[in-house]
Amino acid sequence: MANERYFGRACKTCRRRGRGCDRRMPSCRTCEASGQTCEGYLLQWPGLASRGQFVGKSIPVPGTNKRRRLRRAQQPTTSSPPPPTLPQSLQSPANNDDPPVTPENVEGLFNPTQLMGITDVGTPSDPLNWFNDASFIKDFSEPLIEHQPEDADAESPPQAHSKELGGYMDFHHMLGPTLDILRIPDELKFIMQYHISEVVPKLCVDNLSPQNPYREYILPLAIEIPSLLYACAALAACHFNVRLSTNQFEHEFFRFKGKAMKRLQEDLYSQTRAKHPGTLATILMLCLCDLCHGGLSDLQSHFRGAKRLIELRQERTIGCFVEQYLAWLDVMAAASHSRSTVFSSQEIITLLGESGDRWSFDAIPCPSDQFQIVCEIVTLYKNQLDPDNPSVETLTQVSEIKQRLLERPAHCERGQNWLHMTEAYRFAIILYLLRLFSCDIDEFELDWLVSSVLYHARATPPASGWSDQLLWPLFHAGLELQDAKRQEWVRERARCMQSSGGFGNVKSALVLLEGVWKGKRPAKYIDLMLGHGSGTVLLI
Template sequence: MSSPGTRMRPAHAFMQHLRGYKPRPIGGQKHTCSRDDKASTVPSPPPPTLPQSPQNPANDNDQPELQGDQFEDLLDPIQLFVDIADLETPSDPLIWSNDVALIDNHAEDIVEHQLNSVPESFSEDHSERLGGSLGLHHILGPSLDLLGIPDELKFIMQYHICEVVPKLCVDNLSPQNPYRDYILPLANEVPSLLYASAALAACHFNVRLSTNQFEREFFRFKGKAMKRLQEDLYSQTRAKHPGTLATILMLCLCDLCHGGNSDFQSHFQGAKRLIELRQERTISCFVEQYLAWLDVMAAASHSRPTVFSSEEINTILGESQDRWGFDTIPCPSDQFQIICEIVTLYKSQLDPDNPSIQTLNQVQDIKQRLLRRPTHCDKGPNWLHMTEAYRFAIILYLLRLFSRDIDEFELYWLVSSVLYHARATPPASGWSDQLLWPLFHAGLELKDARRQEWVRERARCMQSSGRFGNVQSALVYLRVLGRDSDQ
């Protein structure tokens, strides 16, 4: 990992540092509660009669592009993914293993269709059915080239636009959505991004309906995205394309949606190397911001340090002007900076269980700064309650990290404040769906069964509404913790 301020390495060194980047699909159970999806502004595709994709679709056109002499100074990108998982869907997805060989002779079954694929696709009937009721051109809109989409992707990308894209913004009805206005146009130019978006949609569909109907498509589309990402890394020009960095973001969201364990660190390390290579930002640093947000929040729950340094995160925040996360990140930038400060402080301790007096003074200073921060009420009451829930949850997180003895009355006040603001957000809404992190940390301190059950029920509603499988992991942990506290 290069330190901030170091001179950028040449291309071959950049490729060597990307050697460990190996996004891997993770299998796991998913549990959702049924819910009436009346909140959606666009009718959902009819799920009951979904046919399965062909087992052995034929296509002879999906061959890697021949690389010319202009790439002779770069490593073979296959070496960048030497430990990549075999992407064939297992017969039982619940025992999916990541420790299998590199894509081998079976890969032809996984990466069969190129952008000019033959129209032998499971999605053709669904494209016609959904397009007939809503207008296919209206659904896809000007941001996605209809003629450039393979037939196998037409249905799933319609679903991506109608159902997934709104859920990626805090306000599901926001007229400004960077995934629709920025990411999808890039997918016209970068096939790896198109297939990563399709993989996210397939996984989202499964979580939403608690089904495995699109499980095979999820792994197949994700495999195609990673294969094309490898090809993009042959060329510095293609590696510098913003769509290549956006592909890594979409792969992170795929793992987040799929739930279970995932090696996000490899994603973040690969993204950091690409950012260093590009030396320019995506629009208002949107992609860089979201990757940094995911990196810090993942490190906050694990022993590993952040991949992005504090200096790099501050630079990203400073270059984003007034568009922090395009309203896709629920935590305001001032609160996010404090989370970064807390994580950095904790991981710099030689003995975290016995913090020094100086460290405890810093903790009190951070706590007071959080309490003194002005409220974020400029976007309406829902944003206010969501950001206030984060404020009190951050204090809970801070005190749990550094204080062995927490005042009982203060603890009760902090937990009650998180629950109050969470209850004030409408359930099955974008604001409520973004409160998993605050509710998780409040739930760790709950003792009475009634409030524990409310947190679990709200989490189940989040999974049904937001359709991201990571909620299930939090539910399992809280359920086990609740049983332990009862004993």
């Protein structure tokens, strides 16, 4: 009994069932007595006293230090062993600006093995009030840790993976200086090389665009911020799996994403690190990880955290790019789900105003003028007293919005591919508007709208950035398809989009369409993209 250890809070099973837990490690007696499997304990923050007499205190706790000094004085003098070193997988990329690790700042390191035996520890020196919100921390960490492999901190043999990866890509396409010069950890070199060569171009509409914010802005930040570096690596691992229809890097995806989440949590406890633009960029890359993995996720916690960071920073990233993309994701997630947007309409207008009422880079396929109409549609729907029975005034506004969309000038200034992509979005937004408000649609008008989306989608070259960005328009056109030939074309284009673009939410969209084509369509559009559990499908 003397050797038994206890954790600082109840296990996952007892917490979920709302019952008492004796907190014994590695599994509690409460679960054993009831014949249930104990799911273990959530990792806790280093430096955060969540309970006990030292709650809210800082490391080092004075009384504890005195007792430790007394114990050391009583121990016989022996040769001291060398200080322990962190495994390479837990070390951050070298940075000449980083302060040396001392007992005063050691709480910035995350050591799960030591943490399991310590329940009452202190808080960081300059905590941010909202980052100490337990629900906020839980939203970020709990879903990830529960699905993380047990050996998430174990390293992968980089040489073995480099050989496997070399069969799929040409390492001579490396952009910029070599990864050795950038001091990338060995376990990330192979996957970051893939990220730079294959993922970064696909994140922009024009894959050959000379101005790529992910290459010119995000990657330099990733060299400075470990959380962002691991988020980029996680995205690359997932992209590799989806694009090549393999599970080769599934383990690495969860492991790298877990490390990104842990380091992000550490960054949020320091006001200086939280204000760094790389912290906000980390949240964006984690959102893209969820999209790439299938789009089935509750991204609202990411959006809430991003909004608080934006308010805290009081300054913008280059071209307001990161803020704009997060707002775009937030609106598109709320457009097809019952929740409201995290970013208000006025905040979105302000973000667009930072770059002259247009997107700052070619990373978003929907033109800014059409996107503002989508924001208007979402706001109108969410503000209804009874969404199931729109009022006459609401339907009048719907008709006015539809007319404005039809009268908008076409975006011809950037060539045929941009024209067809933006026109596909125009007609898809009208389809979305009419279905969202359950409007009566003339059969011929419906066929014209669907045919217009398909025409412009077919006019974009397959396996290109313009074609890969048309998932949202094709999905809304596909909901109305009855013809087997057209359905088969959508299937083939979706498979092409996934193998070219590398994002798994394409497959999620196709699964939903297959259900609709088999007659399993819910009565309300807003219920269409409900996923399993608390997750919902996000399509862009």
